Amino acid sequence: MNDTVILKNLHITDKGSTLVGNSTLTIKSGEIFGLVGESGSGKTLTAKSIINLLPKDLSFEADQITAAGKDMLNLSARERREHIGKNVGYIPQNTVFFLHPMIKIKNQIGDGYMRHISSNKKEAMEKAEALLEKVGLHNPKSVMNFYPWQLSGGMRQRVNIAMALMNDPKLIVADEPTTALDSTVQKKVMDLLRSINQELGISILLISHDLGLVKHYSHSLAVMYAGRIAESGETKTIFENPGHPYTKLLIDIIPTMKIKKTEPLSEIPGYVQEKGRDGEGCLFRDRCPRAMEVCSSSVAEHIQGSHFYRCNLE
Numbered sequence: 001m002n003d004t005v006i007l008k009n010l011h012i013t014d015k016g017s018t019l020v021g022n023s024t025l026t027i028k029s030g031e032i033f034g035l036v037g038e039s040g041s042g043k044t045l046t047a048k049s050i051i052n053l054l055p056k057d058l059s060f061e062a063d064q065i066t067a068a069g070k071d072m073l074n075l076s077a078r079e080r081r082e083h084i085g086k087n088v089g090y091i092p093q094n095t096v097f098f099l100h101p102m103i104k105i106k107n108q109i110g111d112g113y114m115r116h117i118s119s120n121k122k123e124a125m126e127k128a129e130a131l132l133e134k135v136g137l138h139n140p141k142s143v144m145n146f147y148p149w150q151l152s153g154g155m156r157q158r159v160n161i162a163m164a165l166m167n168d169p170k171l172i173v174a175d176e177p178t179t180a181l182d183s184t185v186q187k188k189v190m191d192l193l194r195s196i197n198q199e200l201g202i203s204i205l206l207i208s209h210d211l212g213l214v215k216h217y218s219h220s221l222a223v224m225y226a227g228r229i230a231e232s233g234e235t236k237t238i239f240e241n242p243g244h245p246y247t248k249l250l251i252d253i254i255p256t257m258k259i260k261k262t263e264p265l266s267e268i269p270g271y272v273q274e275k276g277r278d279g280e281g282c283l284f285r286d287r288c289p290r291a292m293e294v295c296s297s298s299v300a301e302h303i304q305g306s307h308f309y310r311c312n313l314e
């Protein structure tokens with residue numbers, strides 16, 4: 001299998017202080033890859049760096065950024081925008097409220113297609129209607145003429161998924177696509193994303209704070225903590241044999257993990273630090289039940305096949 005995303009040693013800083021450090025991950029073509037972590041751990045920034053959408057006020061360095069199969073660091077700014085526009089569908093965080101409330105669906109859904117694929121409006125509208133049907137909206141013609149406020153949260157998220165599919169992308173980046181939805185609607189939207197992955201072979205980067213959901217839907221995953229990848233690998237391997245104490249704690253609390261996104265994980269005392277992410281030691285050490293003296297000065301990296309974790313425990 002080819003790799004559709006390769007990120008090597010990503011480092012994102014805000015006026016010199018680290019937000020995301022040493023982050024490396026690989027997404028294979030055709031897989032659903034879950035990126036998990038508490039609020040503020042760096043999931044959205046990591047995803048945005050892959051798809052050329054990092055806020056301009058932040059700086060970044062990386063040894064490699066491959067997105068939808070293309071080496072981004074060797075493209076011009078224009079070529080990067082074009083490549084992402086044509087090949088990546090993006091469902092931003094809080095997207096349930098992302099559509100413009102006062103503009104009809106039909107006047108929003110075709111924008112990216114007409115910018116990157118063909119300026120033929122009729123063609124764009126036909127494709128949009130077909131996709132609205134594909135994502136499970138029963139009366140696509142009327143939905144095209146709706147304003148977003150006339151749709152439920154689940155329906156709006158289906159419209160966003162149809163919009164992400166307009167350009168026949170190789171990769172979809174879905175940032176917390178179901179967080180704002182109640183659990184039955186959440187399951188339907190996630191099942192839709194999985195069927196898109198299976199039927200169309202589109203790779204999906206699924207960002208979520210919910211390891212239970214990621215366990216169910218992903219082939220591989222990475223756990224982020226305080227701007228670092230704590231652990232990554234195939235989902236099955238990680239659940240059978242987690243290497244990082246943080247991953248183990250997250251796995252242990254899955255059944256009770258009915259928390260809201262903005263609440264801290266009360267089951268794991270403490271918070272993810274916003275500042276002080278620059279040091280060489282393990283950033284989880286203050287919350288880690290198995291911290292040792294060495295953890296304040298260095299962290300060992302373990303790599304076995306595609307399984308990776310950073311921890312001083314053997």
Ligand SMILES: Nc1ncnc2c1ncn2[C@@H]1O[C@H](COP(=O)(O)OP(=O)(O)OP(=O)(O)O)[C@@H](O)[C@H]1O
Pocket residue numbers: 014019037038039040041042043044045046055057058093209261274
């Ligand atoms: N434009 C910015 N300028 C400065 N700091 C930022 C900026 N964007 C994000 N950050 C900080 O970077 C860190 C990582 O943010 P990010 O949005 O990637 O987290 P996240 O894991 O997606 O969290 P959430 O689950 O809340 O969406 C946070 O501490 C955040 O405050």
Ligand SMILES: [Mg+2]
Pocket residue numbers: 043044045093175
């Ligand atoms: Mg986020």
